[in-house]
Amino acid sequence: xxxxxxxxxxxxxxxxxxxxxxxxxxxxxxxxxxxxxxxxxxxxxxxxxxxxxxxxx
Numbered sequence: 538x539x540x541x542x543x544x545x546x547x548x549x550x551x552x553x554x555x556x557x558x559x560x561x562x563x564x565x566x567x568x569x570x571x572x573x574x575x576x577x578x579x580x581x582x583x584x585x586x587x588x589x590x591x592x593x594x
Contacts, residue, residue: 542586550579 553575560569 542582546579546583546586549582550576553577553579 553572555572556575557569557572560566560572
């Protein structure tokens with residue numbers, strides 16, 4: 538996994554967590570759901586990159 542991809546996935550995960558917390562605190566269900574979606578997307582991307590790394594070795 539390229540370092541840039543790792544940083545980008547981590548940033549997306551952090552942004553998702555922030556959206557989730559802000560959405561929860563402000564009772565904004567759409568923002569909270571968007572945060573969950575961002576975290577899930579980052580997780581899927583990380584898993585895909587991890588699988589690629591296994592086959593590169």
